[in-house]
Amino acid sequence: MSSVLEKSLAIIELLIEHPAGLPVSTIASTLDQPLSGVHRTLQELARLGYVHQLRAQGDYMLTIKLPAMGLSFLARAGITDITQPVLDTLAAETGELIRLSVIDGENLTWVAVAQGTTHGLRYDPGQEQGVVAHLASSAGGQAWLATMSDEEAIARVSAQGLIRNAKDAGPNAPHTFADLLQRLNEARERGYAVAVDSYIPGMAAMAVPVRFHGDGPVLGCLSIAGPAVRLDPERMARLAPRLKAAADEIGHAAAGSQYFRSKVRELEPA
Structure with missing residues (x-):
């Protein structure tokens, strides 16, 4: 340094x-x-x-000064105002943890969460707001990568690192680019990304991209996460339409956020 x-x-x-x-x-x-x-x-x-x-x-x-500044920024930028009600509703309907990540430069950062259950078996890390998602092993990261070409996805993962910290990563995290690309192709065909025992052992998550106005530039990703024993493939398939609808709702409401509008201008071709 x-x-x-x-x-x-x-x-x-x-x-x-x-x-x-x-x-x-x-x-x-x-x-x-x-x-x-x-x-x-x-x-x-x-x-x-x-x-x-x-x-x-x-x-x-x-x-508390620095966290307060971050919360103030999210509020003033219009992120929490337009997204939190959607997250809260989806959490109540699914009974699982809902997370919203946004694209910030070359990274995908978790900015908002909602927990659907307050008792029993649940996944609730409580420390992910403001954390940069590991692209290769997280459902949100894979959902974002799946919107890119394979070449761009590999470049982004190479810059961040294919393998997450060994002590934190799940046993099913991708360990080769071939494995990762296969998962991205499956996400494109399925319509949502899936990560089971990948980002964290025992956790399952599914995610979809959030696009401006539903079909515009990708602004971030929306995910449902929970214990793998409860969030199995069949349940994910049942939840997928609701997750996509919530992502579309956020995408259409994004025009009301100064932050998202500036991101769209940044992502649009010159």
Whole structure:
């Protein structure tokens, strides 16, 4: 890492993964930054209100300022206003976890969720909003890749990495490009992508792209996720029409979002 900004952002990103906080020494060793430099950066971030120290000589953790800024951006951009009611309805109808991801540059990032059940067996990671989806192993990632040519899909996956962190990936994640391309072809034929024991062990998910006005540029992906023992192929087939209808609803409502309108202008040919 070279610039002060890059080092500062690396510290913030690390603290996002550890909401209970970390000691300065752990931050420095994890990021391979000098201890004195990390301490100075944390002091500056604390002065600006982005982190605080739990006690004298104690761990540092993020304040609520940064998450609040993110939520404010989503609201002001019109993303949550137009999507959350659709997500909540689909979650109530399916009894599963509903996730919306949006295209952000070269990445696909989860921005909104709705949980359909509050008891019993369920999949509820609780930590995926703001997380960049792993394209090759997640249903949302495969749904997006399936809208591209095989060559473009391979290029995007190559840039991110075919294999997710070994300790997190499911046993059924694709391990070769040939395997991945076969899954993308199946998603195109089926009309939705499927990932079972792929992104996370024991989890099944299905996803479809969200297109502006239903048939325009791809804005993101909408998925249903749950325990693999409950979200089997037969149930996925039954849920597919409702998932597609919800994605179309979001796509048609996207014109009311400043963020989505700007994305469409960005994606349209010059």
